[in-house]
Amino acid sequence: MGTNHILEVTDITQQFRSGDQKLTVLDQINFSVEEGTTCAIVGPSGSGKTTLLGLCAGLDRPTDGKINLNQIDLGPLTEDQRAQVRNKHVGFVFQTFQLVPTLTALENVMVPLELRGTNPKEVEHDARELLTEVGLGDRLQHYPAQLSGGEQQRVAIARAFINRPKILFADEPTGNLDSETGHTIEELLFDLNRISGTTLVLVTHDHSLAEQCQRIIHLKNGRIHSDERNEPSETEAINQ
Template sequence: MNVPSMLKVQRLTKTYPTAAGPLTVLHEVAFDLAAGATLAIVGPSGSGKTTLLGLCAGLDRPSTGEVILAGESIGALSEDARALVRNRHVGFVFQNFQLIPTLTALENVLVPVELRGEGGAAAEAEARGLLARVGLGERCDHYPVQLSGGEQQRVALARAFMNRPKILFCDEPTGNLDGDTAHAMVELIFGLNREKQTTLVLVTHDLELAARCQRVIRLRSGAVVSDEKTVVTEGTER
C-alpha cells in the first residue's frame, strides 16, 4: 500500500542578510516523509537543524524551495494562514518547554483547542486525560513555576497532542533534562506518537535518541550529508 506523504521538502534554502553579505544557513535540502514515520535531524551546533525544523513547521519562510505539509504548500501562505495550518496539523515540543507562565498546566494544554473556539467540558476532560496520561493528573492546577523541568516538558507534550496533530515537531526535547527524566520523556514521546499515529520530526544532538527514529538526516553547514534509514532496536520501541 502506498503511504501518503506528510512532509515534503524540496530544494529548501534559507539565507539571512548580514553586514558581511548574505549568509546561507540551509542549502538545497530535500526529503519526503511518509505519514506516521519518524525522522531525526542531527548535526553539530550551527548546522541548520533548528532552522530546518522551523521551516518545516511553517514558523518561517524559506528563501527558496518548498515545504508541503499535510498536502498543503505552506511557503506561499501568509503568516496567519500558516498559523491556521499549525493549529490544525502540528504539535510542538521545545527544548525550553515554552509553557505560558501565567496559565495553569490544564490551561496550557487547552490553548490549541480554545484558539479554535472549541473549549468546553469535553475539551477539558480530554486535556485532563492527556495530563493523566503523562503522569500529571494531580497537577492540573499548578503553574509552570511550580513544576520541575521534566514536569513542564510533560505538560508541553500533553499540549502538543491536544489538537490531535498529524505531525509532531520536537526541538531537542530532552536537551534540558537529566538522564532519568530524559529517558522517561523519550518513552512518552514515542509512546504517544505510536498511540496517536502521529508523524514525528525530532531535532537532536543525541545520537542514541536519533537511533530510535526510522530515519536519520545528518546536516553539516546547512547541507544534508546523509539520509539513512535505521534499524529500530528491538524492545526500544514498545
C-alpha cells in the same frame, strides 16, 4: 502500495543577511517524511537543524524552495493561514518548554483547542485526560514555576498533542533535562507516536535518542550529509 508523505521539502534554501554579506544557513535541502514514521535530524551546532525544523512547521518562510505539509503548500499562505495549518495539523515541542507562566498546567494544555473555538467542557476533558496520560493528573492546577523541568516538558507534550496533530516537531525535547527524566520524555514521545500514529520529527544532539528513530538525517554546513534508515530494535519490533 503507495507511500503517503506527510512532509515534502523541495530545494529549500535559507539565507540571512549579516551586514553586507549573505549567510546561507540551509542550502538546497530535499527530503520527504512518510506518515506515521519517526525521523531524527542531527548535526553539529550551526548546521541548520532548528532553522529547518521551524521551516517544516511553518514557523518561518524559506528564502527559496517549497514545503508541503499534509498536502498543503505553505509557500503562498499568509502568516494567519500558516498559523491555522499549525493549529489544525501540527504539534511543536520546544527545548525551553514555552509555557505561559500565568496559566496552570491544565490551562496551558487547553490553549490550542480554545484558539480553535472548541467547546470549553470538551477542551477541559481532553486536557485532563492527556495530563493524566503523561503522569500529571495530580498537577493540573500547578503553575509552571511550581513544576520541575521534566514536569514542564510533559505539560508541553500534552499541549502539543491536544489538537491530535498529524505531525509533531520536537526541538531538543530532552536537551534541558537530566538523563533519567529525559529517558521518560523519550518513552512518552515514542508511545504517543505509536498509539496515535502521529509522525514524529525531532532535532537532537542525543545520539541514543536519534538511534530510536526509524530514520536519521545528518546535516552538515547547511546540507544533508547523509540520510540513514534504522532497522527497529527487537524491543521496538515486539512493541509494534
